[in-house]
Amino acid sequence: MKRSDYIPKATIERLPLYYRCLEKISAYEEDEVVSSRELGERLGIPPTQVRKDLSYYGEFGRRGVGYHVEDLKKSLAKILGINKTWPAVLVGAGNLGRALVNYEGFQKMGLQITDVIDSDLDKIGNKVGDITVRSSKDLEEIVKTRQIKIGIIAVPASAAQDVTDLLIAAGIKSIWNFAPTRLVVPEGIIVRNEDLSVGITSLIYHLTWKNE
Amino acid sequence: MKRSDYIPKATIERLPLYYRCLEKISAYEEDEVVSSRELGERLGIPPTQVRKDLSYYGEFGRRGVGYHVEDLKKSLAKILGINKTWPAVLVGAGNLGRALVNYEGFQKMGLQITDVIDSDLDKIGNKVGDITVRSSKDLEEIVKTRQIKIGIIAVPASAAQDVTDLLIAAGIKSIWNFAPTRLVVPEGIIVRNEDLSVGITSLIYHLTWKNE
């Protein structure tokens, strides 16, 4: 598959939006074809941006016509790596962890949380959804047998670095981090911070300064 | 307070990180002063970036010395608008909604969820944390009496636009949206989308293409 040498980070964050939008069209509309204009309108993105984003990966459209919904959806799934299912282990069966495990929406994006770890003895053995909570001493075996590459951190910030080190020792290659702290990881490990406080704080900022 | 005409979006998203880092230093370290180098190192941000970000709002440091932790923390709180508490109403007492309500960390960033709305008759009247779930017919009264400016959407995507319209009709000025859908709002209403699927998908993308 074609892929330009340099692709803007912002482009990569828009691809999932295109994918999800195509899924919706595919499920609820009869249109076989969609234009960059329509795709853009649904998402609040200029059509030129949609086309430029896609052009980094090849030519998916037909001039004068648009993009074939199913084809583009498949292509995007392949580009994003979500044409297969990625198993993941979640650490921290608290409020947020349980919400994440029970959310079905991630499956469509290729994520399947297969295992849950917690340090609380009262939680180990309990079920979260269909998954039995296990101790971190089982981590290495879980990661090895399922060939898990993704670890999800939903523990308090104070425990996040320790959990990170355990995950990496167990063989994980990437971390989705919900704890509000910076993780130190070896070269080659991918970290994605999902910092909800930043979201609300920037909203409050805009609210504060709106009329000045 | 000084504030440059144009401030990069990325700067605004880093300010909460600086603030939280200062809070941590203030709570756990004795240092009265911190340099842009140290602040940057803790957050993985270059020191020049730290200084430039702060410089949009004034001169907070002392050359040859650094930034006074408490002073900078106060200044940032004021800049971010989190030197007061913003009441908010959350709609959707499901898995995610309950996690958000029970999370204490938002208080430190100025957010207090004071009310919870759901349409499910089995949920109305129940408690989420200390808050009794109420029906959306009470929304307007809630927003008016508490002067709430922030609405939080934690309902399924299919209901998100309806809830948005209700919130705006009730007088809300900004929306923190967790539903994976674009909301259409009138001019002047601030929307912040917190799209977790984008996060995991971009992580999977990087994992997929890492060695190419």
Add this chain to the structure above:
DNA sequence: TGGAGTTTGTGAAAGTAAGCATAAGGCTTC
């Protein structure tokens, strides 16, 4: 008091990303 060593604040330069303009391809109608 003065010089060496720090650290900030900020214009200028470099690096990224978005938007424009236009060429090229495609469909429809007569």
Add this chain to the structure above:
DNA sequence: GAAGCCTTATGCTTACTTTCACAAACTCCA
């Protein structure tokens, strides 16, 4: 089969963001 109207793909321009480089200000110590 040619005119007219679409829509995509992309080089170039414009806009935004980060990084660099250095003057200015402060501390410490001899």
